[in-house]
Amino acid sequence: MLSIGVLSVLSLSASQAQNVAANYPGAQPVNIVVGFSAGGSTDMLGRLLAKAFAEELGGNFIVESRPGANSNIASGYVARAKPDGHTLLMVPFGLPVNQYLYQQVPYDFKKDFAPIALVAQVPNAIVVKADSPVKTVKQYVEQSKASKEGRTYSTPGVGSSLHLAGELFKYETQAPLLHVPYKGSAPSLTAVMAGDTDSAFDNLSTVVPHVEAGKLRILAVTSKVRSASFPDLPTVAESGYPGYEISSYFGLAAPAGTPSEIVDRLNKATLKALRSPELSEYLKNLGAIVADNKPEEFAAFLNSEGERWGPVIKAAGIQPN
Incomplete structure (x- = not known):
């Protein structure tokens, strides 16, 4: 199913991109957009990242909730934002999957985003x-x-x-x-x-x-490997079904066209934040699995997620909304 209604965003010129990256984040606040209501795990993780980013990069990072339509509203909003690193998306499980669950989605997950990092799998x-x-x-x-x-x-x-x-x-x-x-x-x-x-x-x-x-x-x-927080629990794959693996996950992405220098800075800041005591403790309590990854690795992960769910949803007979 193809998404419709996607508004194209022009990339910044090379000189603009260099200037923005050199001064990032600058005085303009950075909004980390969450597709769910305040108080949930995605919102809490976004707030912990915002705090860590402000300490590492300077500037003002703010979490903004735009709940609704299984995160389609938030994702569509970020897809149309200016690609200058000042609007980011807490990537939900639904980003590459909603194309199979909705008749229309307001973005193309492969074209409209610059993946930054896979933050954690739960x-x-x-x-x-x-x-x-x-x-x-x-x-x-x-x-x-x-x-x-x-x-x-x-x-x-x-x-x-x-x-x-x-x-x-x-x-x-x-x-x-x-x-x-x-x-x-x-x-x-x-x-x-x-x-x-x-x-x-x-x-x-x-x-x-x-x-x-x-x-x-x-x-x-249900994860591919055991949770470090609960190592005695077997996986479904270990239980005799090696093809089975699924986790909820959190990631971070910017609009497509965001300068690669900014994406790389945010990737490094994310990986550093994940090693901080406060964020490590929060993720440990979630039983999360965390691994260093580069933007291109997160992009490959999202692409694989987008490909794998079509046959499963079709077999289940789940009708698009």
């Missing part, structure tokens, strides 16, 4: 009720296939990374699971604890308190 987790006889992913798949009606899994909503985590699980395991969407993590996980659904997919950091309270059991994490 594993999701597959959970069941604490007293469930199912203790492994293989047992859950076998139980689902043996059941006439299959099994159910709940998530915080249709089209979320957690919904797609469940659909990818079905795609890779051929387990007959039925998605039951709720409006948020709290009711989704409550449904599992009450026995209304058989399992749930949610962020690792969200489910851990319920596991510690003895109400839920984690079968596996």
